[in-house]
Amino acid sequence: MPFKHNSARRHRIEKMKFRVTNWPEYEAGLRHRGSLTLWVTPEALSRWQAPRRKTRGGQHRYSDLAIETTLTLGLVFGLRLRQAEGLLESVLQLIGLALAVPDHTTLSRRARTWQSPNKRHDRQVPPEGPVHVLVDSTGLQVYGAGQWLEEKHTAPDPVAVGASCIWHWMPTAARSLPIP
Template sequence: MPFKHNASRRHHIEKTKFRVTNWPEYEAGLRRRGSLTLWLTPEALSKWYAPRRKTRGGQHRYSDLAIETTLTLGLVFGLRLRQAEGLLESVLQLMGLALAVPDHTTLSRRARAWRSAGKRPGNQVPPAGPLHVLVDSTGLQVYGAGQWLEEKHGARSRRGWRKLHLALDADSGEIVAHTLTDQDAGDVSQVAPLLDQIGGPIGQFTADGAYDGKPTYDAVIDHSAAAAIVIPPRDNAVEPSDDRPPGQRNRHIAAINSDGRMKWQVSNGYGKRSLVETAIGRYKSIIGRRLRARSLPGQQTEVAIGCAVLNRMLACARPKAVRRKAATP
C-alpha cells in the first residue's frame, strides 16, 4: 500500500483534500436519513399478516414483511427488540392503523428463519454494464464475556466473533453481496458464495493479498470468463518457468518485477479497493460493531437487513467529491 512505502517521509506529504460539489443535495439527504416519516402502501397493509398456509404445521400470524419492518426500525435507530416493538407500535397508533405489532419473542424466533426473497440488498436497480466488484472481510463481535475476563480471571470466554464478507460495487458504492461466517472461515472460501449472489457479469474483481491464489482466480473466471482480476501477488511470488501461456496472476508478477508495485497499483486501479474498507467502516459506525442476535441464523438475518439499510441510506445521500488542486507556492 502507498502509506507503507512512504512511512519514513509521510510527515512531509501534504494531506489530500477534497471538495463536495453537491453539498446542498448531500446535506438534504443526510437529514432525510433521520426522518421518522413512515409510508405503508395498501399492498404492504394487505400483506402485513401471514397468508393462511395449506400444509401441516403452525400458522404464522405475521408475514415476513412485518418481521423485516420491525427489525429494520430497530437497526436504524439502534434499538433492542423490545424497544423496536414499542417504537413501531407508537408509530402505527399515530398513523391511525389498527395493526398488531410482532412482540420481541416472535421477532427473535422468526429472525432465525427469515430469508430475503432472492433480491439484492436494498432493492437497488441492477446496473446495465459489467460490475467492478471489490471484496473484503471484517470481524463483528458477538454477545458474551470478553477476552479481558478470560485473561484476567481465567474464566472461559463465550465471546467469539463472526466474519462479515462484503462485495461492493465500485461505481455506486452499493453492497451487492454479503455472507456471515464463523471466525475460522477463510476469506477465499467465501468468494464463490459472494459471486453466486451477483446475477450480472463482472468486469473487474479487486481484492487484497489475502485472496491471492488459484481458488480465487478459478471462482471469478467460472462466474465471468472475461473478468479482469486485480489481486497483489505475495512478495515471494515468482513467474513459472514452463512454456504455458501466462495467466493474469503471472502477468501481475511480471509487471511488479519490471515496474514496481506502486506503478502496478496505479495502472490497475488497485486504489479503489479502499472503497470497500470505507463501506466496512460505514457499517460499523451506523449499524454497529457488535451483533445483537445470539444465534448464527439470527445474526445472518441481522447482517442482511443491515446491508439493505446501508444501501437505502446511500441512495438518499451520496457525496460527489473532487480532489482539490495543490496550492502553488
Template sequence: MPHKHNAARRHHIGKMKFKVTNWAEYDAGLRQRGNLTVWVTSEAVDGWAAPRRKTRGGQKRYSDLAIETALTLGLVFGLRLRQAEGFLTSVLRLMGLDLAVPDHTTLSRRANKWRLPNKRQGHRLPGKEPVHVLVDSTGLEIYGAGQWLEEKHGAKSRRRWRKLHLALDADSGEIIAHVMTDQDDGDATQVGALLDQIDDPVGQFTADGAYDGNPTYDAVTKHSAGGAVVIPPRANAVERPDTDLSCQRDRHIAAINADGRMKWQAATDYGKRSLVETAIGRYKSIIGHRLRARSFAAQQTEVAIGCTILNRMLACARPKSVRCVTNTA
C-alpha cells in the first residue's frame, strides 16, 4: 500500500527495451528445435552395443551411448521410461535400423550407476580471454506428497527439494558446470565443486549476495589467482582490512559507499548475472521444474542430460539483441 500511495511522487525508471538483430536466423533456429528429423551416424551404430567385458562379471548389452540416447529423447519430449522405450523403438524401425532398444528396467538401473561427464569440453580458442562465470542456484521438486496436504490436514509430507547449482558462460550462455545437492546445502559451499569442472581460467566470477564470504573468495582465488570476484556485499557491510578476507570485497564496499550501488553494478558489469537467472528459467520451462527420477543418483543423471539438452538447443538458436535507445526531447 505505501508504494501505491507514493507512486505519483516516485521517480519512475522506464523498462529497457531490446531488439533482436538476427531475427530471421533466430526464428529458423527455434523451429529447428522441434524438428523430428533424426539421423544416426555409422559410428553410433557401431558403438550401440557395449564393448565386451574382459573381466569377471555380467556383460552389458547396451553402451552408454544407447542409454544416453533413450534418456535424452525421453527428457526432450516429456516421456516416461516405458514411453521413451516405445518411442525409440518406433524411430529405429522407421529408419530401418536393426538395433536393440534398452527396456525401461535397464534404463532405470543404468541411470543410477552412470552419469554424463561433468568436465567441460574446451571449445574456446587459444589466446582468448578467460571465461566470465555466472553462478546461481534453484530448487527442483522431487516425488512426494504436497505441502498443501501437510498444512491442511497435518499429514507428514514426503515432499522435499533438490538444489541445482549452475555455472554459466556469460559470453556464450552455455552451462559449463552444474552440481545437484540436497535442499539444506548452502550456495557458497558448492563454488569449489563448480569451478573444478571448468578447465579455462576464470576472469570474473559473478554471483548474488548469497555467495558473499570467505569460502567463495578463497575458491575463486585457488582456481584462478587473478580472477575478479563480483558479489554485492551486505547493506551493513564495513571494510575490514585487518581480516584475511579478500581485499576485493573491501574495494567493493568502498566503491558502493562512494558512488552508490547502481554505479558499482554498472562498473563491475554485475547486470550480466541476469543471464544465469534466464538459464534457470529456460531449464524449468523446457526440462521441467520437477525431477522425474526417484533415486539421487538417477536424478544427477537426469540433471546432467538436461543441461546438455539446453546447450544443444542454445547452439541451434541464439538471439543477438541490442538495447533500443529512445531520444527524449
C-alpha cells in the first residue's frame, strides 16, 4: 500500500478531454479507414494449396502465396496473427470461396522464413485512402487509392502511379509480366 497513504495530498494531472469539433469530417475519416478492395485472380486461387513434395517429412498444406497473403493483410492493417487469420477467413467467406485459411501457428512457423518487403513499416496503419490488395499468380501487391486501375490502364504520368503506394512486391522474374 505505498501509494494509498498520501493519495489525498498527491497531485494528479487531469486527463485531457478530446473534443471533436468537425463531426462530418471525423466520421468520414473513420469510415475511410476501413476501405479495402481485394483482387484475387483465378490463377492465384488454383495455387492456394501447396504442391506435393517428394522429399521426406511433412507436407505443407498452404502455398507460400496463401501464407504471404495472410501475413500481408496483417501487416497492412497492423493485426496480430490470430486477427489476420480471422480477417482473411471472413473476407473469403464474404467472397463465397471455400478455401482453408492458414491458422496462427502455421503463420508463425512460416513467417520465420518469409521476408517482408519493407521491414521498417511493419505493423503500420495504412495511409489515408482505400487500399487495394492484388493477389495473382505472380505474387502479391498492395496499392494505394486508384493506383491499380491507373497501372492497369497505363497512366500517362509514371510518378503519380507510385506516389501513394504502401509497398509493391513482385518476384524479379515476373516484373515484366502485365497485371491482369
